[in-house]
Amino acid sequence: MIKHLAAASLLLSASCLTIGPAAAADPGITDSEILIGDVEPLTGPPALLGVAASIGHKIAIAEANAAGGINGRKIKYVLEDDGYVTARTIQGAKKVIDVDKVFAMIGISGSGQSIAVMPVLEKSGIPTVIDVAPVKFLWEPPRKNVFVVGQSYEEGIIHLVNFLADKNPGKKWGLITQDDDYGITVRDGFDSVVKAKKLNVVYSGNYKKGQQDFSSDMLQLKESGAEVFLAGGIIAENIAMMKELEKLSIKPVTGIFWPGRIEPVLKLMGPAGDGIYAVDYVEPFAGSAGKAFLEKAKPLVSEAEFKGINRYTMTGYAAAKVLIAAIERCGKQPTWACTIAELEKTKNVETGVMAPISFGPGVRFSNQKLQIMQADAATLSFKPVD
């Protein structure tokens, strides 16, 4: 009897090994549907990026569904709100993966949140494309199932400071950063150029996250005589800083980083924002690519969603396009293993909103090409300058 049981067990084990994971259906896929999950800040101030990114995902999904879905299966988007709270990001990711049982993940909140959720993603092995907050930790070391579309904050700052330094040789510099991981990354990027180009930094400030009044900080900047200024705020902070500078009647050459490169910011800065420089890896809406994207998006989203479009919509759209294309290449029976393999084979995928996207064996970061843009207060837009 024992011999019979052992033989049956062996037979069962062998059959499982032979069939392998490919035959065992991965979660989130039925004959008519594929589920894609996401966790974003949809409430609180960072909703500005979370909502916009989710709109980008929706546009790509709507576009694919309108064309018949992925090999006949419609894509369903499962979105959770984390309120930009790390514990809720982890909770949301677990819920989306274990309860909703999605087939793939996309987006995933801010930099700190995506770093915190990494063990959950790695352990589950689910195919994931991150697009909201690219930071090195997400792709160094490369994780088998996690891909990142974008460019690193540090590289972005280095590109911007190099551009401004070459354009303004011998000038005095000022910098202000936020007292968190974002601010540290901005400062690290800045410091690396300061050393390489021997920049003369006369003001270096550090503000507490949530600060709203920058009167004393900007007064210090004025007193220091800084002629080139890197405003390391995110959105409302940069607006407040530029308006303080206007009040103090000074206008240093100013650079801002891409989280703040959204058009409504220019409206609020008014004339104070005219001519400021920004760095980004997605196309400006004022250009032909940006206009084409808006045209494409209009019929695919609601009026309220259309108003919520900003640069993060483009990053979300591009990442969703790459993920959808990879699943599609797996044919009628896509699996996690195949999707990951196809994501790795992604080569020069055109999305129309940024430079072509590529990954490769062991390469999980798309390393997007950067460009410098300058604000035009008259048209409330950013235009490429390099």
Added chain:
Amino acid sequence: MQYLVQLLISGLAIGAIYGLIAMGFAVIYKSTGLVNFAQGEMTMITAYIAWTISTTVSGNVFVVAVGAILAAIVLGLIIERLVMRPMLGEPVFATVMVTIGLAVILRSAINFIWDAYPHGLELGMGRGIVHLGSIGVRTGQLAVIATLLLLLAAIWAFFRYSKVGVAMRAVAADDRTALLMGISATKVHALAWAASSVIAGIGGVFFALSYDLSPAMFQLGLKAFPATILGGLDAVLGSGLGGLLIGITENLAGGYLGSGMKEVAGFAMIIVVLMVRPFGIFGERDIERV
């Protein structure tokens, strides 16, 4: 010298906003014995309503002012009637927790009703820059300082001479005796919530006018709270002055000690003051006889 004067003016301007919100804290505490942790959120909601009126009804400053004041009254009354009155007689801890829950709900309401983008409150005035000598100041900043001073005088007169003001002081001093004297404590509480909402809302609207509206605006409540503690939780006028002191201290610390010191200076100041006067600079010593 010009540097110092510039810091003082900017400090007074932001301090006046803290002061108005701090007065909102104190009005509720004085009348109900409760610290309202949703004060910053109520301030933010009133400012957003003012912005909505300016963009949908009329950008006329008087229309926006009247609309925002009415909205603030309604907001205060609704919160008192639906949320706070059912908590009457419950432990203070439970009631305070309710205000914390209310804060979270109001904060989230911003994204549901409006959006996460920053917005400018355009009323055709308040954003212009005037030069006092060589020092640039926004007209809205001058207006908020003047408004705080006017409100301080008006509130002093209200508590000193009006029947309602005296009734509020009576309820604050001893609600049971006040009840025996025919004063309705619930009416006084409702009035306190409405008044607090209006006073703090004025601070919020001036903030939106001088700076901008954003979902992070509720954090003004966190800055105004030390002003209330400094001035005295039960001292409405003291809280207003406490706001000015915190604003000036923050700016001087930021200007002379560095950016990082700006946000902690106010809290450092209240620690020192509370060591000497635990009931705040203008607060009344609470004597318990046993």
